[in-house]
Amino acid sequence: MPFNRNLVGCKSIALLLVFSMLWVNDVTVEAQQTSSDEALANPRANPPSEAEVMAALQAGPRALSMAFRMAAKRATPSVALLYVYGQNSETQQEQQETDLDKPLLPINPEQAPAAPANEAPLSGIGSGVLISTDGLILTNNHVINNASRVVVQLADETRLDAKVIHGDSQSDVAIVRVESETDLPAMELGDSDQLEIGDWVLAIGSPFRLEATVSAGIISGKNRRMKRIPRSNMLQTDAAINPGNSGGALIDLDGKVVGISTAIASQNGFFQGVGFAIPINQAIWIARELDQHGEVRRAGIGTTLAELNPRIAAKFKLTPYSGILVYQVVKDSVAEKAGIQPLDVIVEFAGEPVHDSAALQEAIERKPIGSKQEIVIRRKGKTLTLNVQLATVDDPTGKNRSSDKAETEATDESPE
Structure with missing residues (x-):
């Protein structure tokens, strides 16, 4: 069964899995004992019913499904949708050739915040991850690069104008800051250094402007390099990542962010099973530099x-x-x-x-x-x-x- 160490963090799920496996074993042993010990004494002894067998077989997948559900429920409120204004056409063309934010679908004017008079029009969208209760949001540099304005839409559809916008082209990490009268739902940070190939992960973002979309996959590779990101040390995943996912969260089964979705390898511009995310340990260090100094001091x-x-x-x-x-x-x-x-x-x-x-x-x-x-x-x-x-x-x-x-x-x- 396709389980890994991330389930250990979800104690209730782990216990459910153990009990289900023990129950399957008991059913199997009992069936074997029945067939061997009672066959002569009682030729009409019945094996486990089809319903019992199906319940045993479904126990593991149901436990994994519950782990996915709990992780997504925990993390989704901390993922935001970013509306970006004023990026020039040259920047947009570069994005379309390399990243996940090509505007493949028309943006509904009623959905996007209207630009004030005499201001640049909406030029792109992306995702972001709240990493502090006071409004610090982590995203990709290519999402906000050269933007004159960024509007952040939270999970409860509250919209806030970004007060601070900083990015680092060397790593493709960026931050935006918003101000709120109440604490915002920050996502808990995981440890990307502890990830291993085969670990389950979920990608959360807004592909094709479908907000809070969740997809599942595994860590397919580590330490991947990308030419357009000089200081890249990417996680590879087969969790579905599509246009609009840039800046979204890659989370583990504890609902903790372990990466920032950034790019895909594709021959047609759509997801083909190879996605890349910036490890959260790297992204957090860069975010702190940008937040404290406005640049990354290396x-x-x-x-x-x-x-x-x-x-x-x-x-x-x-x-x-x-x-x-x-x-x-x-x-x-x-x-x-x-x-x-x-x-x-x-x-x-x-x-x-x-x-x-x-x-x-x-x-x-x-x-x-x-x-x-x-x-x-x-x-x-x-x-x-x-x-x-x-x-x-x-x-x-x-x-x-x-x-x-x-x-x-x-x-x-x-x-x-």
Whole structure:
């Protein structure tokens, strides 16, 4: 039966499943005992009835159906519909070629909020996920990019104008903020790092403007890359995702958001079983950066990294998958200052073992800029521990930060 660990979180469902399986086993054992022990004594002994067999067979699927129902009921109130205004035609064309928001169906004027006089018309729709009770909504950058106005429609059909709109094109994550006199129904956050291939998930959004649509599937893959999203590390799912789903929630069977629906791989523009979602752990970090600073501040050290697959490892006479190869070091970068050299193999960063270059890049980016982090490397058979002070991705030398800091200190020390 198609169950996985997510059902453990739903205790009542798990208990129901266990009892149903035990009952099926009892029925089977009793039937076998009847056929063997009573056959001679009572040739007319009856096997389990058809109704009993059907009830036993349906117990598992019914338990899974109940898990879907409970998860959807818990999460749906936190998924919003976004009406977007004022995106230019060039932006719209780019969206139509790559994302889930092609306007395939005409928008009913009575359904969409009317644009004020002399303002840009409605240019697109998408979905969003409420992640805080004070009105912070997570969505995709391509949903709101270049928008002059965003109207958020909540599950109870309340409509609120977004007061803050920020996006990050590198990750395709964006936020909008709305103001409400009452607390809004925020969705509980899951842990996307704990997801495994085969885990059940539900996608909730507004495909084709059909609000609060729920579809089911599994995690089909992890760590997928997309060319148009430079910093992508996507979850792959076969839960149906269609135009209008962008920015919607991918949830687990506990009703917790584990991803943000973002794109599909398709030859005809419609869902063909391959959808992609941004892991929630990545999206939340970016959302906090956007909410607090209006942009994403990414730390960097100034290296070009490569996976130590068998081909590259053989080329440099190194052990495959023993760490991450430092292929290049930017001149005058903080990495060079820390003593990192080309062909070093990074095996640990900030106390954590590393085996994937994208994961290492993410780990570095999320650390505070200016902080000192420990890096363990292997060089010519020796293990070395180095300390690097993180700069920014845009300026791996750290010079701009140093000059800004010196200017600030000089200003603070000047007489009043």
